[in-house]
Amino acid sequence: MGSNRRSVPDYWKWFTEGRYGAFIHWGPYAEYGRGEQSLFREHMDQREYEERACRWNPQRFDPQQWAYVIRKAGMKYACFTTRHHDGYCMWDTKYTDYSSGRQAPRRDYVKEFAEAFRAEGLRIGLYYSWTDWRIPAFFDGPDKDPDGWEAMRRYMHGQVEELLTNYGPIDHFFFDGAWPRTYADLGSTELLEKMRRLQPHILINNRLGAAGPGQAGHADGGQGAGERADMGDFGTPEHRIVADPDRLWESCQVTTWRLWGYANGERWRPADVWLDMLCECAETGGGGGGNLLLNVGPQPDGQLPPEFAERALEVGRWLDVHGEAVYGTDGGALTDFVTRGRQTMKGNCLYLIIRFWDGRPELRLADMTSPVRSVTLLTTGQPLAFERQGDDLLIRGLPSERPTRLFPVIKVECEGKPETNAWGKQRLWAGDPGRIADWARTRGTSVYAGGAIP
The missing domain is CATH 2.60.40.1180 (Golgi alpha-mannosidase II)
Known part of the structure; x- marks a missing residue:
């Protein structure tokens, strides 16, 4: 039950001690009520989507209420989607007017999120998508459109620097959507150096671009979607729980059946399934276990779905009593306990x-x-x-x-x-088969009942 995991500096220990965080997918896509990727998956008209996004103006967003529920749920940090693949920015960025700061809301949601959650004692995480479905240069890349690509790269780097400059200490940063670009295309090495100068204690995930052309895969953990084995501070298995033996890791999971952004009619997983995912993360792997980043997609008006709040608070009450069995645990089941x-x-x-x-x-x-x-x-x-x-x-x-x-x-x-x-x-289907033979030999060697040969 050993591990090759890299040593963890003291300023990152909050991550393993906290064990449990909230992922918050919210943006104008909530208006459609079919998840966060409906623009692409339904091949919507780009201009119609953009016009509706610019009109989106949620009136019931209350970050203090969000932060209170997340804290009472027993979560110790939260990661907020600053820009998803649709390109709409949830802060008052100077790099584009396609943002909550310049369009109908006239609000900086990243600032409000960071201030409210920090006030509740929660660590602050920011999500940023490399992908922007609106921009051809991202998909044409540096070979087909060198000038357009260079402008896109400056845009992405500038926005990340902006996010790490204007909102106080940022503890956790979650890149996404690197496909089909390589880390060299994205300038990930250069950008990470800048990020660490701005925020020396930040944790940065591994979705930083593929090692080479054609090597990007699926966005569900392992080495998919630009996820690097040699870059980034934590692994990000998605929709599954699998240990990263070499570093910290965090499984990102949905509270519903599939979608991350708000979806009308989506089915909700029950609270015991949420809790079981958390306990499985804490148990999995012999090098300290992993974290659960559990998602919520707020409603288009800014409210948390009541189904989420109800289940989240139920798990929070369980953690009030049993939290020592989850927070800061060492990971790895001692004995084979699957039957219980x-x-x-x-x-x-x-x-x-x-x-x-x-x-x-x-x-x-x-x-x-x-x-x-x-x-x-x-x-x-x-x-x-x-x-x-x-x-x-x-x-x-x-x-x-x-x-x-x-x-x-x-x-x-x-x-x-x-x-x-x-x-x-040595568990089932692993280890020395001789020990199983010795155990079986205690009843005999025959296929007949009782083990004796008639």
Whole structure:
């Protein structure tokens, strides 16, 4: 359960300790109610879309209310879409008039977001898309349109510098939409140097352009959509949870079934699915686990959808009680616990996050070799009786009724760091098959019941 992950400076530890953030996709695309990419996916008329975007003027945007809900939800940071692929800018940029500052709202939404969320004690993240579907030069590239491309690159670099200059400390920066450009096209190396001079403690993601032509892939994690193995401070698996062994990572996920921007009629995932994604991120990987960046698409008028607020606050109440099992945990399940739920560790403690509560009074935790000091049902604070039987820990006195609508948590405090045996280190479909043969041999060698040859 080791890791080659790069060492994390102290000024980035807020990221792993926080574990849970909000992704906020909001812009004039919300008016259409079909997600954030309807302009491209439906091949809309560019001029009609632009005219409607310039008229968009949300009247119920209240960043203080957003920030309050996000904090009460247990999230520790938020990342706001400053410019998505449609090119509309959510701040008063000097580089274009296609912005909330120059069009109908006459408001700098980035400024309002940053001030309100910072006031609630939340870390500030900004999202910026390289892509602008309105500009041919981005897709023609430097070979077909060198002058147009150079103007586009100056535009992008200038806007990023603007975002990192005018809004105080920025903790987290999420690039997106590098396809089909390479990091050399985008000037990513040069831009990152400028960004670090402006904001020395900033965390920058890995969507910085492909290594070469034709090497960009899918925008869902791994090495897709310009995501680099050798550039950026954190990995960004999208719509899935997979550990990056070499650096910090953050899985970005939707709270609905698919779309990021507001969508009329979209189906919502229930709160237990949200929580399970968070716990899976904390558990996944042996090098400290990962973060969950969980999305909301505010309504066109600026309000948070009530379905989001209801579920977010339910998870927040769970975290009020069980947060120590998630925040700042070390990552990596100690033993094979799939039949019950998930595990996280922190210091001398192992946390059993029970997804499947069977109502039986006893739980057998196999393959944990560490001496145990105490066992507590964290959900209620109730001490639980326990007994060691070899490498098994028997936990007794569990209530028949699940003590919370979401996931109960059992805290096992050990004498030292929790340890396991070979079965915990080598899981199903992995490790030395000889250990499985030895285990099978205890019943015999025959295919007949009982293992004996008749």
